[in-house]
Amino acid sequence: MLMEVRKSIKLILYYFKFNLSAVMEYRVSFLVQVFGMILNNSAFIFFWWVLFNNVNSIGGYGFKDVMMLWSIMSTSFGVSFLVFGNVGNITKMILNGELDTYLLQPKDALINILCSKTIVSAWGDTLYGVILFIIMNGFHIKSFMLFILFCITGALIFASVLITCHSFSFYAGNLDSLAQLVTEFMISFAIYPEGIFKGAIKYVLYTAIPTVFMVYIPAEVVINFSLIKALEVLAVTVVWIIIAYVAFYKGLKKYESGNLIISKL
Structure with a gap:
């Protein structure tokens, strides 16, 4: 089991290096997209700053607390799409029927599929989140390392939820709109104070759209460290990875080849 995990991490790192070298061939385009995304995201800081100049708190959160949510979510989203493009x-x-070429390779098919592409603008989301965190909280080794850890777990949960949603397409056909809707929900719920959500929505945030474990608990742990809560986030991350793998490979048994020959360099 540990050997398979090690092989998967090695493959992910290989793809990461390859994709990075590929996008850096067009450096001007790369920089424009990255800084364009940073500027786009920065506009929301002004919105929240104006809002909190008129109210003391929203759902128990202050300006700095909301910025913590934004920094974790933006970096998690960015890491998810730059690694699992x-x-x-x-x-x-x-x-x-485009899975054929990946299924013929000896490596893990799911990781091959996920990592064979990167989204350039996701670098902007990632850098924006990291910069925002440092500006708002300073650079302290302990809190920064926790921040990086939870951005990784957030990215893994985010990707796992999307993989699970997309895997239903093996059975029900085109469910791309469902996956896009879930993506929007995860982002939208994660960047607003948890206290504004009540009733049934609260349960959804712990289960089907697990933003509680992606953002809310991590933000709390970074501010006031709790080993138990940190372990809860790690445990939920592992559970979602397992769910994603099971959903994908169960669905893969229903896959019908498109008989397409697609070359991969």
Whole structure:
């Protein structure tokens, strides 16, 4: 089991280096997209600053607390799409029979699919989140390392939820709109104070759209460290990874080849 995990991490790192070298061939385009995304995200800081100049708190959160949510969510989202760039294309690949080339390779098919592409603008989201965290909280080794850890777990949960949603396309056809809707929900819920959500929505945030474990608990742990809560986040991350793997490989048994020959360099 540990050997398989090690092989998977090695493959992910290989793809990461390859994708990075590929996008850096067009450095001007890369920099424009990255800084464009940073500027786009920065506009929301002004919105929250104006809002908190008129109210003391929202749902028990102050300006700095909301910025913590934004920094974790932005970095998690960015890491998810710069490492697992194909996570949003799984349904399309299933419907078009584009999985064939990955299934013929000896490496893990799911990781091959996810990591074979990167989203350039995701670098902007990632850098924005890191910069925002340092500006708002300073640079302290302990809190920064916790921040990085939870951005990784957040990215893994985010990707796992999307993989699970896309995997239903093996059974029900085109569910790309469902995956996009879930993506929007996860982002939207994660960047607003937890206290504004009540009733049934609260349960959804712990289960189907687990932003509690992606953002809310991590933000709390970074501010006031709790080993138990940190372990809860790690445990939920592992559970979602397992769910994603099971959902994908169970669905893969229903996959019908598109008989397409797609070359991969």
